[in-house]
Amino acid sequence: MADPQPLLSQLSDHTSDSHHDQQYNKKASMDELIEQTIGKFGWAQVVQAILVSLASIFDSQQAFLSVYTDAEPTWHCINNCDSSNLNICSLPADSEWTWDGIASKTIISEWGLECSTAFIRGLPASSHFMGCILGTFFVARLADSSLGRKNMLFLSCLVMSITTSITILSNNVWIYSLMRFVTGVGRASIGTCTIVLLMEKVGRKWRNLVGIMDFFFFTTGIVSLPAIAYMNRDSSWRTIYLWTSVPALVYSAFLYVFVSESPRWLLMQGRQEEAMKTLESLSTLNDIKLRMSSALYVGRKTSKVDVDDGFSSIKDLFGRRWARRRILALIFLGFGIGLTYYGMTLGIGNLGFDIYLSVVFNGMIEIFSFVVTYLVIEKWNRKSSLLIMCVASGIFSLMIILVGVERYETIKIGLELASFFGACMAYNMIMIYAIELFPTCVRNFATSMARQAITFGAVLSSILVAAGGDNKLVAYVVFGIVILCCGFFVLCLPETKGAPLFDTMDEQECHDNIDSIVV
Template sequence: MAVSYFKVYVACQSMLIVLVGAVPEYHIDQEGIPTSRAELAKRIHFADNFTSIVTEWYLIEQEAYKVSLASSLFFAGLLIGNITFGPLSDKLGRKPVYISGSLTNLTFAVGIAVYALLGYCVREWRYLALVSNTPGVIFLLLSFMLPESPRWLYSQGKTAEAEDVLQYIAFGNGKERLNLKLQPSAGTLRKDELAPGILNLVKHPVLRWQTIILMYIWYVCSFVYYGLTLNAGELRGNLYLNVALSGLVEVPAFPLCMFFIEKSWSGRRKTMTCFLIFAGFACIFTMFLPTNAGLLLSPTLLALCGKMMVSAAFNIVYIYTSELYPTVLRNAGLGVCSMSCRFGGILAPFVPSMKSLSPSVPFVVFGISGLSAGFLTLLLPETLNKPIAESIEDLQSPKYQVLKNEEAEQTS
């Protein structure tokens, strides 16, 4: 539960720049061109009743890129954290680095709506940043109450501690004390039992192109998802309502994708392909709609539909990727894909600024990206009701291929 609430805090951090860096309507007195920031401060007039770093330091015109840069640096920090703290979680445990997996992506979507509500109530950007960041201290203190991963404890030879954590979890679920006794663990793995490293993703032809395709799909999911999320502040209409809707529209995406990926006639591959293609078309079709049209025919509605579709695809790609890799390479595969995902987040903040060329340009960029990733997904194998390989040898063995064919015949 604590980790679920933490996702709300993470959502507020990811969306911080949308309101803290919001650009209100403004006009500059047309009596020559301002030659200094002091002169610009006297002649510029902001229309809306909120403050932001834009109104504080006049980040408009040639200075507008600094807002996108601030958001991009946030995602660059996530990339650094992914590279740095990922390996630490295997050495120090999951609890010290405060990650043992996310409980649900729904709380992230709700967190976006919560942030919109905070922004509506707190119009001064410094106070908004303070309110949004304060829960981080609370979650840091609460993290000491979380138990360590019993699986990690067992893998490190700490059998007694793993038993205590399992008893704690059982008690929290309303169960009586378990008569539990784990087999002694040898602790750290022998050298010949260590999981193959990242190089094996490139070395073996059966995994090489699969990894490249998955890296691109993860990149596009992040690029389009965060691009549309950050672009919510650029849409016409009420700023806070647009931000809230960009989060709430994800709520139906989770049960929707969970329904389709378990059906034999759709599965993982077809479902993700359809969601990415639909997201791409939704973005591209915005260029054919007038900006002053009603709600049912507005670019805002199509952008929200695209956000829901790419959010569903983002949920699926975690499951799909973990099933495509053999057990010994699963962590390495997910790690590489997660890193490529961060690059999408780094580039995404700069795309909304391309509206200076044309209002539809950002959506066309997102649309083409979604379509390309959707069609590339068709090159990957289906994993629904298929045996999951334990090792690289399993992927190449005739027995594994026979099992895959038998599973395919049973589900067809």
């Protein structure tokens, strides 16, 4: 009797081929290719996600370093000093009072800035955030055009770490502010390149998870600052800069060697061979299925609309009415969130609570916000979630001023943590939301615009905190009103929950038009 196995094998192979023919009978789009090849979250993607997310640790450290390096240290009376007089500027220096610890503990004590204007004392932090804003226009857009996500992230980390190291050579507040400005320009693209690179390397199902992972590493950097500052509490502020710059420099080398480029960006640039190699390194599929998916994509005309010109992102965002409306709404929304998010952290010393414990509490609240954010974005839509968090954060911030300046520190820190929690949730959501609102060809620049609107809020918040005067809680009124009003700009944006990531402006516009017709 003839062996039936060859016939069964042929039948099986024919059935399998027929199945694949039906499955891939039409040319795969870029989003379909991503879903087919790296839709599952394999170990290779986990490793890549961790390596990329590490950049957020050093990014957040530079954002909040001024909480310790630019703070006014504690002091005590000597001789016949009137301890009831809390205005240090009314006392003769070196004869009536002295700093607790070494004079070089912060820039305020080393350069005698304790009686300077709020502008001078807030200049370094504001300069840093202004550098971040300008860096968006001159640097961040290159991630969508010539450099790509990985190279832009590498260069940003490298410049940030080098300029941070050089900052320790500053001998006055003006040079120090200049170096902080250059550091801000360097780190302008880190936050956006990180989250965009993460979310472009995974399927639709895992975008929320890797976004939360990035936020977790960002907060890890914030929480590490109190530990670094406490260990060096008897040392100069320059030691803290050294502790944060050297690890960032080492990380830059690891990033360049081990992190791969975004396959979406490579395909948009027409570099299909590199893109397929990247997909192969990340994919959990066997070689046959991957080759089949790749073969169907090869030959597809890769759209390079407005990706060769470095300024194409700006022209596309503001040249189309729907894109202009989205980016402007994101800018106003981001500004309100940033003013409160950064203001709550930078102004933590104004509440009369321990500065080390306060930052730790903020970090713990932010970590808790990641868990809640993940649960919320899985079940609720983006618009209502953002609006609720902005309104809640604004209300709690306004309540701080009702408590008063001189008492109830525990209640004030509790309200601050509640407001900060709402701002953290809003911050997390807007970064994920911004990525989903725009296609690949402008995604990094659009996300950078949203993030730098947040940073612009940080610029003003640092000035507000420094200009508090006798009533250090006035800034919280401004924080509350601004985030409350700006939160309503989310109503101008479409819902994106569960939507695919598109690649060109035309694809995005076509999808939005179809959705509007259906609605």
